[in-house]
Amino acid sequence: MATFIIADLHLSESQPILTNALSNFYERNTILNDRVIIAGDMFDFFVGVDPNSAFQQKIKAIITKAKQRGVITMFQAGNRDFLLDEAAAEYFGMKLIKDFYILNTSKGKALLLHGDQLCLHDRSYQTFRAIVKNRFIRFCFMLLPLSVRTSIAQKIRNKSQEQENRRAEYSEKILQNPTVKKAGATFLQKTGCTLLIHGHFHVFGGEQNAFGDGLSRLGLGMWDSHYSYIKIDRTDFKLVQRAMEKNF
Numbered sequence: 001m002a003t004f005i006i007a008d009l010h011l012s013e014s015q016p017i018l019t020n021a022l023s024n025f026y027e028r029n030t031i032l033n034d035r036v037i038i039a040g041d042m043f044d045f046f047v048g049v050d051p052n053s054a055f056q057q058k059i060k061a062i063i064t065k066a067k068q069r070g071v072i073t074m075f076q077a078g079n080r081d082f083l084l085d086e087a088a089a090e091y092f093g094m095k096l097i098k099d100f101y102i103l104n105t106s107k108g109k110a111l112l113l114h115g116d117q118l119c120l121h122d123r124s125y126q127t128f129r130a131i132v133k134n135r136f137i138r139f140c141f142m143l144l145p146l147s148v149r150t151s152i153a154q155k156i157r158n159k160s161q162e163q164e165n166r167r168a169e170y171s172e173k174i175l176q177n178p179t180v181k182k183a184g185a186t187f188l189q190k191t192g193c194t195l196l197i198h199g200h201f202h203v204f205g206g207e208q209n210a211f212g213d214g215l216s217r218l219g220l221g222m223w224d225s226h227y228s229y230i231k232i233d234r235t236d237f238k239l240v241q242r243a244m245e246k247n248f
């Protein structure tokens, strides 16, 4: 039994190559009793299940097909698909897991989180996060028709796109920010873990002692020209990055 961790696929209707890549990922890597954990930002944005969407049906089919051959998929919410709740996860054939998820590995306890939780240096983002994570606000938003939710999300997305592009250049710097480092150390100490696994920053790579002595970090990259994953099994623990093939 192996555990695969992927994140930041940013699947969208306009990028069928990514949906294809997900399908190939399952086909080529996973076998019976494996599990795949998608650690957030699986979707470029998500405002609810749309049974009429061929795009969503395709993703559902990929995950369900894997499930039928014994591959479990778990989903952890990111900052772009935080509205994907338990019921939505079930629709796609996945199991929703907590924002802070502990994995027992041969190398000790690892803490898995999407990564936006580390951005404590960004107060306005944390305020936004607290609002959108509020159950009542989410409940109200989900009462709106899907078309209205989609257009609101698109407006927010367009606005934040520019910011995000700019942010990408600084992601590596953000990871070195003392406040972010402190947040990572605190999360690890509080959960008794020694390794933090995350996505969100789109910076691929590991960093030994990133949060202090013996407290390390493994970062997953975004799926675009490359894709990355972590594979953990009884004997192996590896962080892999591969070029996206044309038909992948």
Ligand SMILES: [Mn+2]
Pocket: 008, 040, 041, 078, 079, 080, 114, 116, 199, 200, 201
């Ligand atoms: Mn993210």
